[in-house]
Amino acid sequence: MIVAEHLVKEFRLAERKPGLLGSLSTLLTRRHRVVRAVDDVSFEIPAGTKTAYIGANGAGKSTTIKMLTGIMTPTSGRCTVAGLEPYRHRQRNARTIGVVFGQRSQLWWDLSVPDSFRILRRVYDIPEPVYRRNLGLFRELLDIDALGSTPVRQLSLGQRMRAEIAASLLHDPAVLFWDEPTIGLDMVLKDAVRHLVNRAHRELGTTVVLTSHDIADIGAICDSALVVDHGRVVHQGTLKDLLRTADHRSVVFDHRDGTAAGTVRARIEAGLPGVRATPDDGGRIRVDYPTGRYTSRQVLTFLLDHFDLADWYAPEPGLEDVLRKIYGRARVPGDTPDGAGRTPDGAA
Numbered sequence: 001m002i003v004a005e006h007l008v009k010e011f012r013l014a015e016r017k018p019g020l021l022g023s024l025s026t027l028l029t030r031r032h033r034v035v036r037a038v039d040d041v042s043f044e045i046p047a048g049t050k051t052a053y054i055g056a057n058g059a060g061k062s063t064t065i066k067m068l069t070g071i072m073t074p075t076s077g078r079c080t081v082a083g084l085e086p087y088r089h090r091q092r093n094a095r096t097i098g099v100v101f102g103q104r105s106q107l108w109w110d111l112s113v114p115d116s117f118r119i120l121r122r123v124y125d126i127p128e129p130v131y132r133r134n135l136g137l138f139r140e141l142l143d144i145d146a147l148g149s150t151p152v153r154q155l156s157l158g159q160r161m162r163a164e165i166a167a168s169l170l171h172d173p174a175v176l177f178w179d180e181p182t183i184g185l186d187m188v189l190k191d192a193v194r195h196l197v198n199r200a201h202r203e204l205g206t207t208v209v210l211t212s213h214d215i216a217d218i219g220a221i222c223d224s225a226l227v228v229d230h231g232r233v234v235h236q237g238t239l240k241d242l243l244r245t246a247d248h249r250s251v252v253f254d255h256r257d258g259t260a261a262g263t264v265r266a267r268i269e270a271g272l273p274g275v276r277a278t279p280d281d282g283g284r285i286r287v288d289y290p291t292g293r294y295t296s297r298q299v300l301t302f303l304l305d306h307f308d309l310a311d312w313y314a315p316e317p318g319l320e321d322v323l324r325k326i327y328g329r330a331r332v333p334g335d336t337p338d339g340a341g342r343t344p345d346g347a348a
């Protein structure tokens, strides 16, 4: 079980004024502003679930994961992973968790991947059969042997990510924290990575916390969702519950009465104010309606009354639509650009 209780993380940033005089005055006055990256966040992630930690850029996801993995200490509040406060018990916590930060390597920069794995094997005291089984899987699915003896710093982004993912799974951790794990990976490797994590969950009961801007990753891996906006949790529940918050639904239909697409559109939009009708390339019409205003029955009845329907279906609302709505609200005019003043390694 992963628990966050009123978790807060603030960063103090020196205010910099532009120009030479500005730099001098910055040195003299030393004014600071505080960025509250994580703002009183509380949640419980049950063991054995696969949770997507979702939010727009700068919402506070990576900062939360850094506290859960012990890299950062909270400003206030607390969190526990399998009963341990990660920032107080970094060593013990490290045995329980496997971590990937797409933006930051967990491997030794000057060592080759096989050398890194040999060290990790000792650090985690991995039993021989487990080590062999996992290496076999990584050879088969991530083509890890092809990385050869090249030092990690000379690997391409995709090659490094393959090694990072393998390293995070090497010791069969109880909890995986994966922050943007598939950046730089091609489609085949993304599939392999999804297979590996789902296998670990199915066979070992691994708890997964995934941060990704790749909607397909979330759909292929996660069953639950935790959505943050401006450092605060705005939704926690199953992925299905999140999809049900969609404020628009759609009906797609084919008609056989030969009416021109433009006329069909005009007739629908006049008869059902607030509804949008869009012809697609295949000759079908997609009707998007606000759920607060119409039921699917009302929309369908209108279509049946006005057109000779050859076929119709109601697609499930997509995660992308739901997130676009949440992220759209998150953009406040005049917001400062995210990431300003970050330290190079992101550490506290």
Ligand SMILES: Nc1ncnc2c1ncn2[C@@H]1O[C@H](COP(=O)(O)OP(=O)(O)OP(=O)(O)O)[C@@H](O)[C@H]1O
Binding pocket: 011, 012, 013, 035, 036, 037, 055, 056, 057, 058, 059, 060, 061, 062, 063, 064, 337, 338, 339, 340, 341, 342, 343, 346, 347, 348
């Ligand atoms: N080390 C740091 N020093 C100062 N500010 C920081 C630091 N790390 C993060 N921040 C700020 O905290 C806020 C949250 O950043 P965080 O990286 O947690 O967001 P995120 O949700 O992971 O974003 P993204 O999706 O872009 O990776 C941002 O405004 C960011 O600029």
